[in-house]
Amino acid sequence: MTRHPAQSKCDLLIIGAGPAGMSAAIVARRAGLEVIVADEGEAPGGQIYRNASRSPLADASVLGDDYLAGRALIDAFDASGATHLANCVGWQIESESRRAVAMLTRRAHAGEASGTLDVSARAVLVATGAQERPWPARGWTLPGVMGIGAAQTLLKSSGLAPSQDAVLAGCGPLLWLFASQLLNAGRRVRAIVDTTPRDAWRAALPHALPALAGADYLLKGLRMMRAVKRAGIPVHRRAGAFSIEGEGCAERVRFVDEHGASRSIDTSLVLLHQGVIPSTQLSRSLGCEHEWDASSACWRPRTDARGRSSVENVWIAGDGAGIGGARAAAYAGTLAALDIARELGALDAPARDARSRPARLAMKRHLAVRPLLDALYTPPAALRRPADDVIVCRCEEITAGEIRAIAALGCQGPNQMKAFSRCGMGPCQGRWCGTTVGELIAQVQERAVADVGYYRIRAPIKPVTVDEIADSIALDDGFTRGEFPS
Structure with missing residues (x-):
């Protein structure tokens, strides 16, 4: 019996084809590196630019200019010459002997071949982005309750919008972005229940002046809130004691309003959101050091300014290293790729530093608003x-x-x-x-x-079948099956 997983070698393996992963691939290819990008999506773009190049919506402009801007990055990535593995799950990566070995399983889609791929790379860039922060509210496991991020994914991937009786609850920029996107698409929601605490502005005030360097973000947020107000959607601010009720499915939400009065809204669909946090499963499985970020109440990997982690030949860029948004993630990917090119001998240090300077300055500007947003929208302990x-x-x-x-x-x-x-x-x-x-x-x-601390993460870091694991095991002609137990 002879069975070997398909094997491949490259200079740089990138996990994730979002803004950070795509930008890094473009820069690394320009430096002459052989690059493989593995991503679970059907097309490059990540969550933020999902289907930006082939939107199912008749008019994708309803999702906003920032979403449409992703098309240029996707086009540049497609033209970069990087190998893109779509519908690909990375479920085990080990870094040893100055090389990383990854097990990737590609699931069949649209006639493409499936199977397990063994990739050996000189460097790995983890660009897995963020996930919605879990909000364990009473009733959050009922059918009819989901995250706003998931609802937005349905809009981007399939053109599906929530029902008009939906209630959006929680806090954070995505709450207002999704509401404004629905309005642009001609849809409404029943109400918005904003859980931002009364004293949040007081905590955010010391960060207001530095945040003016990113004034365009603040103005965009104000425009979204104004659009919701003009549409006449009820907004219940400073809500507390939030819960979801129903017999077998969501039927209503209950909360206490800013005046201390108990309120109830009938609804069959509740969309929850309390911001996003870095996705750290892969970086943890690699053994990278992590630290608790008290300002945003989440774990994040410990990296330097160029994304280099505590593990040799492993870099982390984008929201997976700390929430900064799509544009900051793209610049972070650029900085990481330049540092990787220097480490692998494709660039010298002066060239790396010179090419890094514009990206570093731009990223600093895009991150200027983050301390204010963290202070304003990080949910208090009572909600967590x-x-x-x-x-x-x-x-x-x-x-x-x-x-x-x-x-x-x-x-x-x-x-x-x-x-x-x-x-x-x-x-x-x-x-x-x-x-x-x-x-x-x-x-x-x-x-x-x-x-x-946190859970110890072991492979497989994503659910895979026994058959897919078996395909990753090399068996030669001398293999004999033993009797159980063997």
Whole structure:
């Protein structure tokens, strides 16, 4: 019996074809590097530029100028000469002996061949972007409840808009962006329930003056809020005690308004959002060091200004290294690619530094508004640490009360919590409960979240079939099957 996974070699393997990954591929190819870009999407663009080059919408301009601007980046990426592996799941990457070895599984789509690919690369750039912050509100597991990011993905990928009785709840720029995009498309929503705390502006005020360097972002946000107001959509600000109710599916939302009055809105679709946080599963599986960012209440990998991680020959760029938005992510990808080219001998240090200077200055301007947004929209602890009866781990249906009870017994961290409760052992592998579990343990034991830590991530970092794992194992003609147990 002879079976070998398909093998490939390159100078640079990039995981993720969003703004950071595409920009890095373009720059690396210009430096003469052989580049492979693996991405789970059917086309390049990532979440922010999903289907920007072939939108199903009759008029894609309803999604805004920033979305349309992604087409130029996608065109440049397509023309770069980088190898793009679409519909490709990277489920194991190991860095050793100055090379990284990755297992990628390409799923069949539109007549393309499927199978497992073994890629050996001299350097790896992790550009996996962000995920929506989990918001374990009461009733968030009911049918009819989903994230605003997921709803926006449906709009971009399939042209599907939510029903007119939808309620948008939470806080953050995406809340207002999606509402304005729906208005541009001729759709409405029933209401917006804004959970931004009353005192958030006071915390954000010290960052207001530096944020003027990114005044275009502030003006865009004001225009979106004005559009919602002009459309007459009810906006309930400074909402608290938010919950979703229904028998078998979402039927209504309840909350306390800014005047302390209890309110209820009937709805069959609730779209939740509390901002986005870096997607760290892949960087954690590689052994990269991470730190707790208290200003935005999330974990982020520890990198230098060029995206170099704590692991040799591994760089991280874009929102996966810290939330900065699409345009900042593109410049981060450029800086990382130039540093990689220097490390691999394709550029000398003076050339790298000279080419990096414009990108560094531009990225600084695009990041100027981030401290203000973090102070304004990072949800308070009360929203991140739910009541005891609220489910935290959706996969295993573990409540906050169960986690607190185990923490009170002396459970030292999320990994021990996993052993005691199965919390984090489901298909999402902790993506939707890891941050909350750490915060709950820290709350009970009066410890710092950074001290509590996070789940230990092991391969496969994405769900794969037994057949796909078997395809990754090389067997020669001398292979013999043993009797169980073998």
